[in-house]
Structure formats: C-alpha cells, structure tokens
C-alpha cells in the first residue's frame with residue numbers, strides 16, 4: 001500500500017501536513033539542497049509536536065565523506081525519528097562506500113538510502129544496501145529544477161527498482177518534484193511511499209510555504225488510488 005511522505009521544515013508545517021493526510025512526516029531543509037539536514041533542535045521540536053505513533057523521518061544530508069555522513073545520521077537518530085534518510089551522491093552510491101557506511105551504522109535498523117536519479121545511480125545497489133543493513137531505499141532527484149523523477153527514469157526502471165526492494169525486504173520510496181498527476185502511474189508500481197515537497201508548496205516553490213489544500217488534494221488522490229478508483 002503506497003503512502004504519502006511530506007517533507008516539512010518545522011513543527012507548524014508538520015502539524016499541517018499530518019492534519020491534511022500525510023502518512024509520514026519527513027524533516028528536511030529545502031534551503032540546504034536536495035537532502036539538506038535541519039538542526040537537531042528543529043528535528044526534536046518537530047518530533048515532540050506530533051502524536052507519538054506518527055511515522056517520521058529526517059534527512060542527514062548527502063555528504064560525500066563516509067565518516068561525516070555517518071556522524072550526521074547517527075546524531076539525527078538520537079532525536080527519536082522513525083527513519084533517517086542518507087543521500088548517496090555519485091561517490092557514495094557504490095558498494096564499497098555503502099559497506100563502509102553500513103559498518104558505521106550497524107544495528108540501528110532505521111536508515112534509508114536515497115539515490116539521486118539525475119546522477120545515474122546503479123539501481124542494482126539495492127543488494128549492497130540490504131547487505132549493509134539499510135531498511136529502505138528511495139529514488140529522488142538532486143537538481144530541484146522542475147525535472148521530475150518520471151522524466152529521468154522509465155516506468156520499467158522504476159518498477160524494477162520497487163520490485164527489487166520488495167524482494168530484498170527493503171522499504172521503497174519514489175520522489176523528485178512529483179506532481180499530483182504522477183500519483184496514479186507511480187502508485188501502481190507499489191512503492192511504500194511517494195515523497196512530495198515542491199508539488200505541495202505555494203507556487204510550486206519547495207523553499208516556500210506548504211499549501212494545505214495541495215496536501216489535501218494529493219492525500220485524497222493517493223487514498224482514491226489505494227481504493228482502486230481510476231483517475232478522473
């Protein structure tokens with residue numbers, strides 16, 4: 001069943017997103033790039049403002065140094081978020097770096113790797129991610145300039161990524177400047193999450209404010225797809 005991940009910048013946005021139907025609240029700083037980490041205090045305040053059973057994540061950045069990225073991820077794990085997302089850029093999206101990260105993160109069971117579709121990552125990396133102890137893998141985009149995930153990868157590629165994750169027992173997510181019209185074709189592939197930020201912001205500006213109505217529309221569309229309704 002595909003659920004809605006919404007990236008938020010603070011506690012007020014988190015409450016808004018949850019009220020409008022988000023299933024997973026993802027703490028992220030859009031001013032600091034595709035996978036910009038928020039300060040620990042902000043993540044803690046987002047977490048503290050949500051009902052205890054809310055599923056949450058926070059991003060740890062996309063540093064291309066194993067030690068720095070692992071340090072950031074481990075620090076964020078102390079905030080109590082359900083998942084920590086690590087952006088794996090060009091130099092990190094390879095088996096040796098993934099294995100090294102896995103050794104640093106061992107035993108926590110809450111780390112999700114994010115691969116950037118516009119950096120041509122090896123989609124077969126999911127096997128190394130599973131081996132290294134990651135619990136999930138997401139595809140996103142690093143250049144937030146309006147190029148959407150489905151502009152970069154074919155439905156066959158996305159489908160085999162999702163199926164590969166499922167086979168390995170990894171949670172899967174798809175994101176990258178998605179719009180409401182992407183929900184039907186992507187949800188049918190069966191990822192665990194579709195991730196949104198820009199498509200839910202006023203004027204489509206991911207660094208601007210979340211638009212409650214847009215979140216509601218997207219949440220309702222995803223719900224309708226889950227209930228088997230065709231696009232209007």
Ligand SMILES: O=C[C@H](O)COP(=O)(O)O
Nearest residue numbers: 007175176177195197198
């Ligand atoms: O994890 C989800 C992302 O925050 C999606 O951001 P975006 O829709 O602006 O590309």
